Each structure stands twice: as C-alpha cells, then as structure tokens.
Amino acid sequence: MKNLRLRLFGVSVAAVLLAACGGGGSGGSSSPTATANTPSVVSGTVTGFGSLIIDGVEYDDSVATVRREVDPANPAAATKADVKLGQTVDCTFANGKLDQVTVAATVIGPIDMKSLVPASGSGTISTFKVLSQSVNVVTSGANLTLFEGATGFAALQDGETVEVYGVIDAKGAVNATRIVVVPAGGTTALRVSGTASGATATTFMLGTLTIDFSKATLLPSGAAISNGEFVSVFSNTLPTATTLVASTVRVRSAKAHEGQEIAVGGMVTKFMALSNFQVEGVTVDASKITPTPAIVNGTLVRVEGMVTGGVLVATELEIMPATREVRLIGPISGFVAPASFQVRNTPVDATGATFLPAGKAASNLGNGAFVAIVGTVNASGTAIAATTVTFFAPPMNETFRLSGLVTQAAGGGFTLLGINMVLDPAAGFIGGTAAQIAVGANIEVTGSFNGATFMVTRVRFLGVPVESVNLTGTIAGVTPSTGTVTGFMLGNATVTIDANTRIVNGPLASGQLVQVSGTLTGTTVLAGTIIVKPAGTTAFLQGMVDKATVSADGKTVAFSIDGQAVQTTATTVFQPSTATAASVVGGAFVRVTGTPAAGVVQATAVQVF
Secondary structure, eight states: OOEEOOOOOSOOHHHHTTSOSSSOOOTTOSSOBOOTTOOSEEEEEEEEETTEEETTEEEOOTTOEEEEESSTTSOEEEOGGGOOTTOEEEEEEETTEEEEEEEEOSEEEEEEEEEEEOOOTTOOEEEEEETTEEEEEEOSSSSOOEEESSSSGGGOOTTOEEEEEEEEOTTSOEEEEEEEEOOSOSOOOEEEEEEOBSOOSSEEEETTEEEEOTTOEEESTTOOOOTTOEEEEEESSOOBTTEEEOSEEEEEOGGGGTTOEEEEEEEEEEEEETTEEEETTEEEEOTTOBSOOOOOTTOEEEEEEEEETTEEEEEEEEEOOSSOOEEEEEEEEEEEETTEEEETTEEEEOTTOEEESTTOOGGGOOTTOEEEEEEEEOTTSSSEEEEEEEEOOOOBTOOEEEEEEEEEEETTEEEETTEEEEEEEEEEEESSOGGGOOTTOEEEEEEEEETTEEEEEEEEEOOSOEEEEEEEEEEEEEESSSSSOOEEEETTEEEEOOTTOEEESOOOOTTOEEEEEEEEETTEEEEEEEEEOOTTOOEEEEEEEEEEEEOTTSSOEEEEETTEEEEOOTTOEEESTTOOGGGOOTTOEEEEEEEEETTEEEEEEEEEO
C-alpha cells in the first residue's frame, strides 16, 4: 500500500533502548529501522546514531565502509568516526545492510562575509555566500545549524574556508545542517552544488557563477550537462572573476538507478504537481501516495520508491517534523563533566537532562557508561542539549565498532573508552600487531560485549590522531621574542605556526586575546588561522578549573582554566542562583563570559556545573 507515513519522532525511551550501537539495528528502535525492502541507495542527512540514522530511519552499519568525497573522481578512505551529525551522505547497500557510506559536503569554499544578511526581528536565519552560493544558517529556534571548528555563527570569519552540509531549496540556497571550519593550509579544494542553467558545450551556470567544464571529468561515465540537471562541481583553483574552472562534475540523476528501490531526503523543489517535483535533483512522482500529502516548494521530505523511466515513483513520502529530535546510543567517551562529553563522536551537554531509570543521576555519567541520549541542537550549535539520558546495559551478542585511544594495557587486555577489552584468540589485526596495543595507541576495535567486558575480534590501527580544534584565550610565551613568530602558549596548549598559517589583525604579541583554529596532534596545535581580537572583545571560556583562590571576604575568586587566568568582581553573576565565588574550586567545570584585560579575563558571568 502506498502511504504517507507521519513518523513519530518523540518516542518512549524504552523503545530507544532496543536499538543497537554500531550495527545490527534491532527491531523496536525509536527510529524506524530498514526492513526486508531496504532500498539499494539512500541519500540524506545524518540525524542520529544507534546504528546510522539517516532522515530518521535507522540502518545497520555493522559492515559499512566509509569514504569522504570532496573531488567526486577521487574519494578518500575514512572511518565511522568521520561520519557526524548533520552531514549529508550517499549510501549503498548489500544484503540489507549499509555497504558504503559516502560523506559529501554540498559546498566548500571561502566565506564572503560582505554578503552577510543577519537575522532580524523575529527571524531565525542568517545568510552569507560561499562561491556565490547562498548559505542559510539557522541561528535560533528549532533545528539549529551545527558547527565544528568554530564556537558558533558569530565566530565565523570572512575568508575562512568552510565545508557546508545541507539541502538545497527552490532558490538554489544551501540550508545548512552542519558547517565545518577548515584549518588554513594545504591544497585548494572547492565544491559547489545546484541546478545547471544556461548550458553550452563547455559552460553552464550555477546561480551567478559560471562553470567552465571544458576540461572536466564528467561522472558517472557517459553523463552530459543540460539545463535542469542537478550537479556537484569540484575545482582545485579559486574562481577568476565569476568563473570557476571545474576539474570534476558529477551529475545526480535517478536514471543511474533504473529499476532500483532508492530513498532521498531533502527539500521539495520545482513543484508542478504531486506527480512532478524534485528532491535534491531527483524527479519524483508521488501521485499514488495516500492520504494526499500537503507539500509545496520548501517542504522537507523523505521519499522512497522504485525508479521507473528515470523517475522515482514514490511508495512512501514522509514530511519531516518542524523540530527534529536527535538520538544517540552508545558508550560515553571524552567525559569532562555533565556539560561536556561525547556519544558516538558527538558532543553532548546533559546539564538540563532527566536521567532514567529512577535512581540514576548525573553522577552516573562517565567514560564507558552506555546511554541513550534524546535531545536537540544547543543554542550555539556546538553540541546536543540532552533532554533525557537513559542508562542501560550494553546489548549482548551485538556487533559494535568502537574507536579511541588506549588508556591502559597489560596482560593481554586493555582499556578503551573506559571499557575493559579482551582479545579473542583468533582476533585479526590491520596495520599493526597485538604487541603494538599500548597506552596512547589510536585504534578501532570490532567485537561484542560479554557482561562488562568487550571481546575484540578485530583491531585496526588508525595512526596518530589529528583533530580540528578551535581555541580562544590570551597569548603567552611568544617565540622568538623578535622576528617572525613561530609559536606561543595559549593556556596549557602549545601553538605552532608555519608558512600556511593565516594571521588576521597581527602582528602577534603576548597578552593579546586570540581565536585559533587548527589541528591538534598530541598536545600541540598547528594553527591554520589566528585572529587577534580587538580590546574589549567578549571572551567565552569553558573547562575544568585548574586552581582557585577565593578572596578573604568570600565575594570574589581568582582562578584559571587551562592556564588562562580569570578574575571575578563584586558584580560577577554566578549561576545557578545557589552558586557563589566559593563554588569555584579546583576540578569544578565552569563556563565564563568576560572581557580580557592585561592577559586576565574579567568575568561578567560564571556558570558552575
């Protein structure tokens, strides 16, 4: 029966717990789970992790390989840790399970802040351009845009390169679900997507940008560019005037999947009738759906059906809810405090959460604890604000794939993510041997739980972990003292500078407040971009208190976070209302808002967790 399925996104936690983490999507999950009629191809947005949840539907990713596509002609191998909330993905299946997951940004390029149109009045969307393509950013209200490498929309800088993930609307704008600031340096890699117009034998238009594809590789093989085709363009050179010279152009069409069941999520565009509209460049016929769905251009939907004559003939059409809940299921890692930990590589803030079952509390949070998180994107777009956290025993006899740094290793066993690991006698190894499992090793393990112990059947060595970071603080220890600066200290972090580092509002000097984006290897940050903040700029700090000294009258406190000095005054506001200067002690987790002066942040507000 062809039907309009109104998916239940707000569900009982009891149902959530039936989902597997990292494989084997068990029946009864809170997210609808792919069944025997699993499509051959799925394209959409990552909306959670149990296994992998795409547009609200959970798919078994236990055997999936991952790749990252910037240049469609040369996708790069990646890991499950590289699949993140809000990313757009294209997936293929084998034997009812995800076989390959391709992560692909919609647009990649430098921000043009001169084009910024901020939200005004009761508006919730701000807009800027990347490679002449409009990017809509949800900065308030529901379904906020997620950020990585920046502390939020206000931290974005003109000229910074960003990866934007999102769906394209009827006007050709990208409605961003995730924005990643790319550290400066390396080779130029640009990408833009949309509907081709004004096509000739060698050029076409994407909005106001002319694409020269005269020397480009066209994919899939045999593809041709014509008006109305939905394309993704890659280039390794910046545009000249308004022309971008393409290296690769991928044409997206359902024709390549003739006779296959496919699913695609995105905004309705080119709506003529229920029998003729598009979603992410795929032509859809939903005329057989009952009851008749109320859709127009801009409606966010997921459609599934068979491709016949190059058209997706829909057997299911789902209108996405006004507010999307996020679900994360798995072990906690990177635990700092209830306001700062991760589940499935996704930052979580559980300070406002309800803990289940009865008797559980924030004090039960910690590395290795298995939890189901239900929540929404927080106000800054940098984490999931949990509404409920449910603790449960890890499922038995389910295949999991976990990754991280080894924290203990002895006697044939080791600890990863706070979980005790034991090697199966027949365990396989990729990129190393059992002897190389040592403290600090970055590995991915596959196996299953036996009580509180994880039995490892395969180990893959991932090499030295490199992650993107964004830091704000006051510079100290600039080296050398004269000449070209090569490094400095930012709190407890060592920051290094090379020829590719971009410095804004320099030169650098000790005592300046800076924002640094770059890559973290071990304990050293290689700076991609350093922005010197003008005097009077508001500073935002978050972390564990190193040490604290309360004044004799108990009304103020001097403390540090990762080496950054902070001073409160008689007018500093402490939160919650029961907190005082005496609440700020070594080991406490705090958030600070203030103004830097002479290397010290003068706090206007301190929130104690």
